[in-house]
Amino acid sequence: MMRFLFCCCLMLMPVSAHALKIAMVLWRGETAAEQGFRDELKKLGFKPDIVVFDANQDRTNLATMLRTKLEPYLASYDYVYSFGTTATLMSKSFLSGRKPLIFNVVSDPVGAGIISVVKEENKMVAGVSNMVFLPLQISNARKYLPKGSKMLLPVNPRERNTQLIGEQLKAVAADYQWTLETWRINPDKALLKTELARLQQAAKDSVVFIPADSYLISVAPELMLALNDARIATICSIEAFIPYQCSVGTVGDYRVQGILAARIVLMHQKGRALQDISVQYDLNPKLIVGGKQQP
Numbered sequence: 001m002m003r004f005l006f007c008c009c010l011m012l013m014p015v016s017a018h019a020l021k022i023a024m025v026l027w028r029g030e031t032a033a034e035q036g037f038r039d040e041l042k043k044l045g046f047k048p049d050i051v052v053f054d055a056n057q058d059r060t061n062l063a064t065m066l067r068t069k070l071e072p073y074l075a076s077y078d079y080v081y082s083f084g085t086t087a088t089l090m091s092k093s094f095l096s097g098r099k100p101l102i103f104n105v106v107s108d109p110v111g112a113g114i115i116s117v118v119k120e121e122n123k124m125v126a127g128v129s130n131m132v133f134l135p136l137q138i139s140n141a142r143k144y145l146p147k148g149s150k151m152l153l154p155v156n157p158r159e160r161n162t163q164l165i166g167e168q169l170k171a172v173a174a175d176y177q178w179t180l181e182t183w184r185i186n187p188d189k190a191l192l193k194t195e196l197a198r199l200q201q202a203a204k205d206s207v208v209f210i211p212a213d214s215y216l217i218s219v220a221p222e223l224m225l226a227l228n229d230a231r232i233a234t235i236c237s238i239e240a241f242i243p244y245q246c247s248v249g250t251v252g253d254y255r256v257q258g259i260l261a262a263r264i265v266l267m268h269q270k271g272r273a274l275q276d277i278s279v280q281y282d283l284n285p286k287l288i289v290g291g292k293q294q295p
Contacts, residue, residue, distance in 0.1 A: 018047075018269070020041070020078045021051070021077050022050045022078060023051055023070055024083075025062070025081065025088075026055065027087040028083075030054075031105075031254050033083060033105055033254040033257050035258065036255035036258025036261075037081065037258035037261050038050065038258075039258075040259040040263065044263075046265070055086075057215070059086070059090070070094075074099060079100050079101075080095060080101050081101075081102045082102070082103045084105055085106050085160065088127070101127075102127055102265060103127030104130075104258065106127060106130070107131045107165060109127065109279055114127075115127075119276070126274040126279075128261050129279050130257055130282075131252075132237070132250050132282075132285045134169060136250055138173060138175070138178070140250045141235045141248045142176045144247070146207075148178075148205060148206065148207060149177060149178060151206060151208075151235075152181050152203050152206040152207070152208050152209070153180060153183065154182075154183050154213075155182045155184050156214075156215045157184060158187050159187075159213045165237070166180070166182050187215040189219065204230070207232075207233045210223070217241070223241075223244075224245060225244070228244075234248070235248050236249035236288075237249070238251050247290065249286075249288045250287050256284075264280065
């Protein structure tokens with residue numbers, strides 16, 4: 001009888017009273033997205049025990065950590081949270097559906113193969129995209145940038161995300177009288193100075209669209225300094241580039257995206273299937289011009 005009453009009490013407790021153990025798989029260290037995720041979980045009443053696995057932008061390092069540090073204790077985790085396309089793809093492959101995966105800051109989760117258009121295939125994955133509607137980004141940029149006709153997109157050959165963005169951007173840019181050209185960058189920091197000098201030459205008389213690319217984000221200060229020194233106008237697609245004097249950016253807020261990821265956890269804890277939770281977006285992106293947010 002006592003056991004029955006105890007079980008009933010557990011059922012009546014709010015789900016938010018449960019502690020959660022979460023593996024946080026990061027590609028390039030913690031950002032405002034992770035802080036927003038932590039803060040919102042606590043605000044919602046959860047007691048998160050979060051263990052961080054930071055790849056430091058190294059695929060081999062990430063694979064080793066997943067295999068040697070997460071795998072032996074995987075059964076003790078309730079969720080795996082992942083930041084960015086690369087970390088999410090590797091986490092999804094590693095998990096193979098064994099634990100719920102909540103991804104964050106992935107530009108095109110469908111194109112990257114993280115989310116399927118067949119809802120039933122998403123039983124163990126849901127998350128948040130940092131993509132802002134491309135026509136909105138380009139329309140806003142056209143209002144503030146010189147009326148040139150060339151747009152250049154740096155492409156990291158190791159980042160599938162950038163290639164997907166390029167495919168979508170070509171048609172959108174054409175709608176606003178920009179001819180898009182792609183420019184391959186060697187994602188090797190030892191060659192950064194040479195690559196940036198090459199970019200300064202290639203981007204003359206062009207507007208540079210800077211995509212949500214992990215390597216470009218990691219060299220954001222140097223990249224933006226080189227473009228600004230050469231007086232090359234820039235369109236920044238994510239918040240990470242904004243502090244470095246980007247010309248124009250219509251961007252989602254990392255902290256908001258973290259909050260959205262935490263709310264997915266809440267929906268799932270309350271019984272909603274992950275496959276029934278659509279990809280979440282920051283619905284109120286900020287327009288930043290010359291470092292200042294516009295009304």
